[in-house]
Amino acid sequence: MNCPRCNIGLTDTKYRGIEVAKCTTCKGIWLDQHGLDAVEDIEFDRDDEKGSLMFRSYRGDLHCPICLSDMQMFHYRAYDLELDFCPKDHGFWLDEGEEKRVRKLMKVREKDIRRSRRLESDWTKLLKRFKSKSFTDRIKDMFGG
Helix, strand or coil: CECCCCCCECEEEEECCEEEEECCCCCCEEECCCHHHHHHHCCCCCHHHCCCCEEEEEEEEEECCCCCCEEEEEEECCCCCEEEECCCCCCEEECCCHHHHHHHHHHHHHHHHHHHHHHHHHHHHHHHHHHCHHHHHHHHHHCCC
């Protein structure tokens, strides 16, 4: 299997325990169909809360190292990150450093979800206080009701 960028042989190795094929020249990595999810799971492993994977796919300029068909690019989870994928589901190509961006974005996603849950909980508690008789009585007293 050759690098889609450099056309030299890829080396099988591990990235944080995940099987990848790496280019020793451009430092890009090939991930099989489940590899991208495994990279995300290093930081955030709740698939149902990750959001949609692909936004706006279009033809790229690389070829799949497995089937040699034209690969496509997509906006990763609506972030400002474009990744390459094989439309025949063979895998994903990540240029040097893109795996770190994926992990960073998943870390941000987890933080945002925790913040959102905390805010929803605070809002629910506030609404319950508004509905309490003592709070309602205090408001009525303020306005002479």
